[in-house]
Amino acid sequence: MEKRSISDLQQKLNSEKDIHTDFREDMTYGEYLSLDAILNNQNRLSNHHDEMLFIIIHQVSELWMKLIIHEMQGAIQAIERGEMQPAFKMLARVSKIQMQIIQAWDVLATMTPAEYLQFRDDLGKASGFQSYQYRLIEFSLGYKTPHILKIYEKEKDVLARLKEAYSAPSIYDVSIKALAKAGLPVNEALLNRDFSVVYSGDDSVAAAWKTVYENTDKYWDLYQLGEKLVDIEDSLQQWRFRHMKTVERIIGFKVGTGGSSGVNYLRQVLDHRFFPELWDLRTVL
Numbered sequence: 001m002e003k004r005s006i007s008d009l010q011q012k013l014n015s016e017k018d019i020h021t022d023f024r025e026d027m028t029y030g031e032y033l034s035l036d037a038i039l040n041n042q043n044r045l046s047n048h049h050d051e052m053l054f055i056i057i058h059q060v061s062e063l064w065m066k067l068i069i070h071e072m073q074g075a076i077q078a079i080e081r082g083e084m085q086p087a088f089k090m091l092a093r094v095s096k097i098q099m100q101i102i103q104a105w106d107v108l109a110t111m112t113p114a115e116y117l118q119f120r121d122d123l124g125k126a127s128g129f130q131s132y133q134y135r136l137i138e139f140s141l142g143y144k145t146p147h148i149l150k151i152y153e154k155e156k157d158v159l160a161r162l163k164e165a166y167s168a169p170s171i172y173d174v175s176i177k178a179l180a181k182a183g184l185p186v187n188e189a190l191l192n193r194d195f196s197v198v199y200s201g202d203d204s205v206a207a208a209w210k211t212v213y214e215n216t217d218k219y220w221d222l223y224q225l226g227e228k229l230v231d232i233e234d235s236l237q238q239w240r241f242r243h244m245k246t247v248e249r250i251i252g253f254k255v256g257t258g259g260s261s262g263v264n265y266l267r268q269v270l271d272h273r274f275f276p277e278l279w280d281l282r283t284v285l
């Protein structure tokens with residue numbers, strides 16, 4: 001190996017320092033990323049060692065959710081403009097983030113029931129059930145249930161944001177519009193429907209997707225779109241499944257801190273399908 005003199009190394013360090021001090025007006029890394037705010041807000045309510053894991057796993061998941069919402073909004077707008085390639089790139093990123101948050105369950109599963117029970121009572125009624133970002137993701141995928149908005153009645157700003165998302169078209173609504181724009185016969189009533197009503201399926205949409213999947217060369221973009229949507233729904237269900245099993249592993253069938261039946265509730269939501277025709281298609285093709 002080549003021998004380096006101390007002055008060579010010093011020179012190298014200085015040149016690296018030059019690169020790293022190239023921040024606008026002396027701004028530091030920590031300032032740019034607001035690390036003070038982020039790293040000084042793991043406020044444990046107990047002195048239990050594992051509470052740190054519990055807080056950080058939720059905070060990390062919420063940060064990833066923020067990026068998912070950002071990408072989903074970008075993708076919805078791009079599909080509306082007919083710009084499929086940028087939309088695909090954003091949806092592919094959503095899928096990769098989903099892989100991260102699915103993997104995160106492995107980290108949480110290192111916490112045993114005995115460890116969690118030592119600080120569970122300190123959480124009071126706080127529960128992931130109240131995660132408004134999770135609801136924004138569900139809304140962007142078209143899963144809208146009015147009782148969810150009631151949870152946020154006391155948080156005016158959050159409620160306003162949720163209501164706006166609740167009545168906006170979901171990624172599936174704009175995808176149905178894209179099918180119509182491509183000349184496929186789609187029930188007109190779907191194109192300007194009340195988007196706050198949960199989409200429950202339509203024969204014309206089923207027929208349109210079938211045409212796309214049977215003529216992939218002609219409808220390559222729509223075919224890709226369909227598969228990207230299936231990727232996202234598939235991963236969301238995997239996340240839900242891992243959540244449900246991790247919860248069962250840690251608290252068994254105890255009721256949730258948010259007041260639901262716990263694992264049984266989490267199992268029920270697994271039954272919901274966001275893009276029904278894209279799943280039915282697998283059988284009829």
Ligand code: HEM
Pocket residue numbers: 057058061062108116127128129130131134243247250251255256257258259260261262263265266269
């Ligand atoms: C020890 C760990 C955990 C336990 C025991 C647990 C338990 C539960 C339970 C029982 C529910 C149902 C609502 C309730 O009654 O509270 C729930 C909902 C939820 N949890 Fe967790 N959870 C854990 C970790 C997490 C993590 C790390 C996240 C990531 C953000 C999360 C996000 C959610 C979300 C978004 C819901 C709402 C699900 C829906 O309504 O479909 N949970 N959790």
